[in-house]
Amino acid sequence: MKVPLLDLQAQYEGIRGEIEAALRGVLESQRFILGPEVEALEAEIAAYCGASHAVACASGSDALLLALMAAGVGPGDEVLCPSYTFFATAGSVARLGARPVFADIDPATYNLDPEAARRVASRCTRLAAILPVHLFGRAFDAGPLGELAAELRIPLIEDAAQAIGASDSRGRRCGSLGFAGCFSFFPSKNLGAYGDGGILTTADDEAAERLRVLRVHGAKPKYHHHLVGLNSRLDALQAAVVRVKLRHLDRWTEGRQRNAARYDAAFLDAGACRSGEPLDEAELPLAVPAENPPGARHVYNQYVVRVPADRRDALRAFLAERGIGTEVYYPLGLHQQPCFADLGYRAGDLPATEQAADETLALPIYPELSEAQLDTVIGSVLDFLRGRS
Numbered sequence: 485m486k487v488p489l490l491d492l493q494a495q496y497e498g499i500r501g502e503i504e505a506a507l508r509g510v511l512e513s514q515r516f517i518l519g520p521e522v523e524a525l526e527a528e529i530a531a532y533c534g535a536s537h538a539v540a541c542a543s544g545s546d547a548l549l550l551a552l553m554a555a556g557v558g559p560g561d562e563v564l565c566p567s568y569t570f571f572a573t574a575g576s577v578a579r580l581g582a583r584p585v586f587a588d589i590d591p592a593t594y595n596l597d598p599e600a601a602r603r604v605a606s607r608c609t610r611l612a613a614i615l616p617v618h619l620f621g622r623a624f625d626a627g628p629l630g631e632l633a634a635e636l637r638i639p640l641i642e643d644a645a646q647a648i649g650a651s652d653s654r655g656r657r658c659g660s661l662g663f664a665g666c667f668s669f670f671p672s673k674n675l676g677a678y679g680d681g682g683i684l685t686t687a688d689d690e691a692a693e694r695l696r697v698l699r700v701h702g703a704k705p706k707y708h709h710h711l712v713g714l715n716s717r718l719d720a721l722q723a724a725v726v727r728v729k730l731r732h733l734d735r736w737t738e739g740r741q742r743n744a745a746r747y748d749a750a751f752l753d754a755g756a757c758r759s760g761e762p763l764d765e766a767e768l769p770l771a772v773p774a775e776n777p778p779g780a781r782h783v784y785n786q787y788v789v790r791v792p793a794d795r796r797d798a799l800r801a802f803l804a805e806r807g808i809g810t811e812v813y814y815p816l817g818l819h820q821q822p823c824f825a826d827l828g829y830r831a832g833d834l835p836a837t838e839q840a841a842d843e844t845l846a847l848p849i850y851p852e853l854s855e856a857q858l859d860t861v862i863g864s865v866l867d868f869l870r871g872r873s
């Protein structure tokens with residue numbers, strides 16, 4: 485039985501009619517860039533995320549870039565972010581001539597460790613923003629990071645690319661926790677377009693206005709430029725797709741949560757521990773994700789387990805042989821990437837990040853997984869780890 489990491493075809497089968505009707509509507513309107521379809525999506529996403537405004541753009545990467553630009557980050561500034569994340573988090577900082585300053589993660593949640601962030605911030609001289617990531621669909625704790633940003637009078641920008649619909653333990657939605665939330669509509673995200681796309685959320689009226697101007701080359705009115713922006717607009721066909729999918733998102737999220745609970749129960753029953761606990765003391769050398777704080781909503785863009793570093797790649801190959809797709813998010817911390825060598829980090833600087841990069845593996849979690857597929861994944865992981873491979 486095949487179990488791909490993600491099966492967008494299965495999702496499409498369930499929404500084909502709605503998607504075709506929505507695309508036809510755009511074709512009939514002949515309005516392709518921004519326009520009413522994008523405005524309708526912006527209103528729906530703002531409401532969904534508990535934000536006053538949403539501003540659509542061309543990708544999640546551009547959302548990060550635009551948020552940093554709107555916050556006034558520029559050459560020579562420092563931006564504090566995790567190293568254990570997708571490249572765009574720090575790439576957006578570097579593209580503005582600013583310097584990513586990395587802090588380590590909490591090994592249980594994989595999100596920025598607030599204590600580490602505070603230590604790193606105390607050594608900065610030009611810290612202009614804090615940019616944590618809601619990694620894998622789990623909201624970071626905005627309490628201590630928000631306090632740090634407030635003390636330093638700098639904005640907290642959320643990289644919420646993987647976390648639409650997630651909320652923290654106080655029930656506050658990702659995208660409503662700081663100066664701006666940055667979301668991606670990359671097809672593999674929980675709310676994906678059929679191409680690139682992204683959106684920002686903010687409660688700040690002025691920031692929303694600046695973002696709207698920045699995404700059209702800084703022009704307002706047309707052909708009059710007080711700012712240098714970029715071309716980063718969402719097109720109406722993508723907005724129409726995302727609007728259809730938004731209607732199904734909560735049901736899909738429940739499916740992801742159900743699958744995660746099923747994996748958790750099966751693996752814990754077999755002797756696994758939780759991420760953050762020592763692997764070698766577990767009966768089974770496997771750690772499932774840390775428990776979710778009461779009241780928080782984890783949306784499981786990824787379901788990530790840990791195994792001992794020297795067995796991770798062999799487990800991956802074993803699962804691939806049985807037709808099971810997996811991925812390593814992420815094999816290197818950003819502080820170890822060649823393009824950031826000039827930042828001067830060395831191996832061992834961010835131990836929790838480096839350990840996660842060596843031990844983690846994402847298993848299929850998409851909502852359309854069948855019982856038989858879940859059983860296949862669980863059985864195969866246990867076969868490998870119990871030496872019945």
Ligand SMILES: Cc1ncc(COP(=O)(O)O)c(C=O)c1O
Nearest residue numbers: 543544545570572645668669670
């Ligand atoms: C954490 C994170 N940040 C930023 C991005 C960038 O989004 P996009 O691929 O839409 O540019 C992604 C997604 O790929 C991501 O996972």
